[in-house]
Amino acid sequence: MRNINAVNPSFNNPTESKPRRVPLGRSDLEVSPVGTGTWQWGGAFYWGYGRSYTDEDLAAAYAASIENGINWFDTAEIYGRGKSEIILGKHVNSSNSNNPDSPKALIATKFFPYPWRLHKSTLRRALKASLQRLNTESIDIYQIHFPFRPRSFQYWVDALAGAAEDGLVKAVGVSNFSAEQTKCAHEMLDRKGIVLAANQVGYSLLNRKIESNGVLETCRDLDVSVISYGPLAEGLLSGKYRPDNPPPFMRKWRWARKRLKMLPPLISLMSDIASAYDASPSQVALNWLMQKDTLPIPGAKSAMQAKDNATAMTWSLANDEFEALNMATEQYLPGR
Numbered sequence: 001m002r003n004i005n006a007v008n009p010s011f012n013n014p015t016e017s018k019p020r021r022v023p024l025g026r027s028d029l030e031v032s033p034v035g036t037g038t039w040q041w042g043g044a045f046y047w048g049y050g051r052s053y054t055d056e057d058l059a060a061a062y063a064a065s066i067e068n069g070i071n072w073f074d075t076a077e078i079y080g081r082g083k084s085e086i087i088l089g090k091h092v093n094s095s096n097s098n099n100p101d102s103p104k105a106l107i108a109t110k111f112f113p114y115p116w117r118l119h120k121s122t123l124r125r126a127l128k129a130s131l132q133r134l135n136t137e138s139i140d141i142y143q144i145h146f147p148f149r150p151r152s153f154q155y156w157v158d159a160l161a162g163a164a165e166d167g168l169v170k171a172v173g174v175s176n177f178s179a180e181q182t183k184c185a186h187e188m189l190d191r192k193g194i195v196l197a198a199n200q201v202g203y204s205l206l207n208r209k210i211e212s213n214g215v216l217e218t219c220r221d222l223d224v225s226v227i228s229y230g231p232l233a234e235g236l237l238s239g240k241y242r243p244d245n246p247p248p249f250m251r252k253w254r255w256a257r258k259r260l261k262m263l264p265p266l267i268s269l270m271s272d273i274a275s276a277y278d279a280s281p282s283q284v285a286l287n288w289l290m291q292k293d294t295l296p297i298p299g300a301k302s303a304m305q306a307k308d309n310a311t312a313m314t315w316s317l318a319n320d321e322f323e324a325l326n327m328a329t330e331q332y333l334p335g336r
Contacts, residue, residue: 019069020313022295025197025225027171029140031106033290033313035072036065036306037229037297041087042080049080053301055087060303062091068310072106074200074227074297076145077126082133085109089134107134108141108200108227110175113148113156120159127163143173143200147181157185161192173227175200179214186222200227203294205237205266205285205325206259208332220293228289231296232282236260239267239281269328273321279311286312288325 021030040047041058065073073092075084088107096104111126130139144160147153153174163169174185177199186196199219203210207230210216219226232238234247236259241247243260270281277283282298286309289296300306317325 019071021071023225024141024171024295026195026223027197029106029171029197031072031295032070032310033295034070034286034309035074035108035227035295035297036061036070036309037299038073038075038084038088039079040299040301041075042083044080047301049083057302058087059091061300061306062088062095064303064306065300065310066095066105068307069313070306070310071103072108072140074108074229076110076112077130077133078110078112078145082129085130085133089136093135106140107136108143108173109134109139110143110145110200111156111160112145113151115148115150118151120155120162123156123159124163127168131168138167139169141171141173141197142169143175143198144177146176147174147178153177153181154184154188157188161189161194164194165192171195171197173198173200175227175229177201177215179218182215182218182222182224186224196222196224198225198227198295200229200297202230203228203289203292203296204231204233205288205329206233206332208329209334212334216292216294226294228294228296231289231298232285233259236263237267237270237281237285239271266328269324273317273324277315279315280308282308283312283315284317284325287315287317288322291317291322 020033022033024031040049043049073088075088077085092105092107096102109130111123127139127142131137142160142163144153144156160169160172164172172189172194174182174196177185182199189196199215201210201215203226216226235241241260246260267281270284273284274281286296286298298309300309
């Protein structure tokens with residue numbers, strides 16, 4: 001096995017007591033390089049919540065995330081129709097009450113611009129509903145989930161700025177914004193003295209669109225953090241699915257026919273790399289995203305998954321491994 005300490009000197013170094021933190025854009029928040037996504041928390045129809053995993057599993061996933069250095073969790077008002085926020089809020093507050101001296105976990109959530117939400121007051125009401133479900137007085141990172149019409153994205157960015165000015169939001173973010181939309185949002189907020197901290201977009205070894213559509217470059221130029229959702233392509237990059245063993249529930253129909261037959265060579269490469277670090281293919285996928293200077297938010301439905309995700313922060317891909325992954329996934333760059 002490769003000497004991990006040679007790759008990352010702080011790994012298992014007893015003098016390195018503090019977990020690694022990085023700034024979220026130009027905001028005052030510092031986050032772990034990997035967060036925990038909670039789309040699955042409460043998602044019965046798509047993910048199988050209550051059937052293949054329980055509230056006890058999610059409690060263990062939360063605890064394992066914190067114990068292994070993850071300090072932030074991403075949710076949204078639409079995840080499980082608010083259930084995800086309720087579950088997350090329960091664990092954040094319970095953990096803090098049990099250990100009041102420990103830093104409180106950061107929460108990122110999102111406003112969904114439903115077509116019937118036509119006035120800025122609806123963002124404020126949605127925000128307050130999220131605050132109630134999360135049982136907190138302010139949101140650490142509040143994001144516009146999509147730049148959907150009929151209202152323009154500028155309208156909602158302005159409403160979000162108002163919430164930040166009133167102290168209900170500590171950091172402002174957007175999600176699924178194009179390069180031009182990101183530039184515009186950044187300019188609008190900057191005029192009000194507010195930082196655009198992050199743009200959350202789909203990004204993985206199987207989805208490299210933001211490298212060719214200008215989003216990644218724009219965010220780097222503006223010092224806006226890229227939060228990578230779907231970093232494991234809904235489990236496809238974990239190595240546990242094959243053409244004869246597709247993902248369960250709705251994911252089977254969404255992914256199986258398009259990607260599973262193409263995956264074996266990539267998973268083989270990822271497994272070879274992982275074996276050198278006593279790691280997993282999932283950690284390889286997350287490591288690649290971190291070396292792209294983005295913040296992946298893999299989901300976790302168990303303590304084992306949460307610990308595996310967090311362990312990706314303890315080692316780094318070698319340059320030749322990073323380039324091999326780039327070459328192996330060039331087909332997922334649009335225009336190639």
